[in-house]
Amino acid sequence: MRLLLAILVGKIIAKLTRFFHIGGGSAAPGLFALRIDPQLVEKLVKKIPTNIVITGTNGKTTTARMLAHLAKEAGIKVIRNHTGSNMERGIASALISHYTLYPIPLGEAASSAYTLGVWELDEAAFNSVAPKLKPDIIVFLNVSRDQLDRYGEVDKVVNQWSETLSKLNPKTTILINADEPDLAKLKDHFKGKVKGFGKKDLKNVKLNGLNGSVFDITIHYTLYTIHLPLPGMYHIYDTLAAITCAYHLDLPVHPEIFKDFSPAFGRVEKLDFGYIFLIKNPAGATQVFETIAPQIKPSDRLLLALNDNLADGTDVSWIWDADFEQLKIENLKLKIVCSGSRANDLAVRLKYAGFDPKAILIEPNLKKALQQARESLKGKLFILPTYTAMLQLQRILARSGHKKYYWEES
Amino acid sequence: MKLIIGYLYGDLMNIYGDTGNIIALKKRAEWRGIEVKLKVKSLKSKITKGECDIFFFGGGQDQQQSLVASDLESSGKGEIIKKEMEKGIPLLAICGGYQLLGDYYQPHKGPKLQGVGLFPAYTVAGDTRMIGNIIIESQFGKLVGFENHSGRTYLKKEGQPLGKVIKGFGNNGEDNTEGCVYKNAIGCYMHGSLLPKNPELADWLLEKALKINLKPLDDTLEIQAQQAAIKKFC
Secondary structure: OHHHHHHHHHHHHHHHHHHOOOOOOOOHHHHHHHHHOOOHHHHHHOOOOEEEEEEOOOOHHHHHHHHHHHHHHOOOOEEEOOOOOOOHHHHHHHHHHOOOOOOOOHHHOHHHHOOEEEEEEOOOHHHHHHHHHOOOEEEEOOOOOOOHHHHOOHHHHHHHHHHHHHOOOOOOEEEEEOOOHHHHHHHHHOOOEEEEEOHHHEEEEEEOHHHOEEEEEEEOOEEEEEEEOOOOHHHHHHHHHHHHHHHHOOOOOOOOOOOOOOOOOOOEEEEOOEEEEOOOOHHHHHHHHHHHHHHOOOOOEEEEEOOOOHHHOOOHHHHHOOOHHHHOOOOOOOEEEEEOOOHHHHHHHHHHOOOOHHHEEEOOOHHHHHHHHHOOOOOOEEEEEOHHHHHHHHHHHHHOOOOOOHHHOO | OEEEEEEEOOOOOOOOOOHHHHHHHHHHHHOOOOEEEEEEEOOOOOOOOOOOOEEEEOOOOHHHHHHHHHHHHHOOHHHHHHHHHHOOOOEEEEOHHHHHOOOEEEOOOOOOEEOOOOOOEEEEEEEEEEEEEEEEEEOOEEEEEEEEEEEEEEEOOOOEOOEEEEEOOOOOOOOOEEOEEEOOEEEEOOEOOHHHHOHHHHHHHHHHHHOOOOOOOOOHHHHHHHHHHHHHHO
16 A cells, blocks of 8 residues: 555656656656655566666666667567666656556556566665666676765775675676776675676777767677767777677667667757767766767867756866866867856866867856857857756757757657 | 976875866966976885975875875885975875875774874864865965865864865864965865865965966966855855
8 A cells, every 4th residue: 555655646746747847757756755665666676577787887878778779679668767867766766657557456557567677776876776676687887986975986886886796696697897997896796697798799890970880799609780870989888788788688689770779868969050968977078078079170169067966966076087188179269168057167177178268158057158159150069068967958958949858758 | 497296196096186286286387388297106116305396195095095004104205205395395185195194094993094294183084974165264365175085184283274164174074174284285185176276376386396486377267266166155
């Protein structure tokens, strides 16, 4: 009864938040439902036959989305936590929204129709939530500095993961990025099967600018040639993780399988006037800089937005670890607009990365910043926001008719 | 003119944005036509007398910090650094580096980590982390940064604080002091990164290192960032 009440309350909150356009309903319904029934996640996830957990500092959402894509292409019904809401409340929200209260009997409702759960968990939530999900496979993508104020230091993150793994059912299979030295010790703390994925599985990598890449993946003598419409080496790693997982789930993969794949909103997003690339920590931001720098033309512009809300990390020191120097393009009077609640900090970072201070414009208000950046823009606008700035940007773009509200996206 | 920066244990002690201080020192010297050389002084390296004009020492993770603590003592580098400071060579130490240059660090469990004994201060592990934006009033004016530490540092009687806490926790969250100054060496808990947003402090360190008066730079962006932080968090 408690469970049912929790689900009902969650569903009502989801409806309200969407009706009033105050959010996508990805966190609040789960948050309140968990207060009513703290065991909600365990109870509902039990009905799903196979569950996958994906964690790491960068690439969780894209990898989860890729795996879900592969499963859907194989006709499998997938449930997952959407929109990067990667703590327990996000999972609870997803389970609630997919739970049909009809037909009676209520206990055996439609969530049992989902055969694959794909769950992304952030570095800290992994420890408390992964055991509740009793996952068949766990994917560890990478670990690097990310929001020191929230997660602590890299060593601490890996130590806590090790402890969680040591108590986990050994029937789980662990997939680890073998090119991440910090992750290597995880295998010593787990009694079950551990497999690595990495450079050793990759061949014939051809990067094709912002249009994507083509490469071969070999897993246990099976060769997959993949055409990926996403730019940058870091997306190849996400793909590798997703395909390794798909291999263990016996999902079919063909070269064009990602042809129509689009990443989650804001990660890498093509707009009619430019691109959005999410930046949120030093390693992730540097990968974005490496990827876009060779593609930026003299007529293009940059809009960077740095917020310091909880979900961004309240400590903006991280921008000094991100390699903004990579963005420096010689002989180019590139106009750059700095925005967000810490726009001024960004401007200083860019000055010290070698940009001409005269080319830097500061406008903390994102809507105004976007207007200024687009005014008489001849080339493309590259927008690089932190997480909450990206959410704001989605709302601004939706209101101005450039795209749908993000919670209306699949 | 040439500036040699010694980055103490730069491969191990470089937590969250500490490298931003190196970037600030380097750029502010280069913008004045001074050539800069960066030397990372780590576990296997030696430091000779007069080799570096200025030192920077950042924060680290627990494991690295105990490794560095024992190396400072066993390699004799701690003693050399201390002698250089006595001569007036400037240094900036943040968080872990600041703690290691005090008398000792007492963790929750296990033996004390012996410090270099440069700053008249000692640090005791605390139960809660002190995290957040910090603003202090100092001889360089208001300084802004971000602190994230569980160690509580207490100054001894002769210890001079870097400043008075206006917003945040500071050394220990109790006595309103932040950091410590000894001759031209400064230790504190302020990440942020500290020097880019506090150019007066950066230039003071450079002037002590080069023993000259520097010509001022256009610091409009830096001061704007500093003032924006003060306005936002005070």
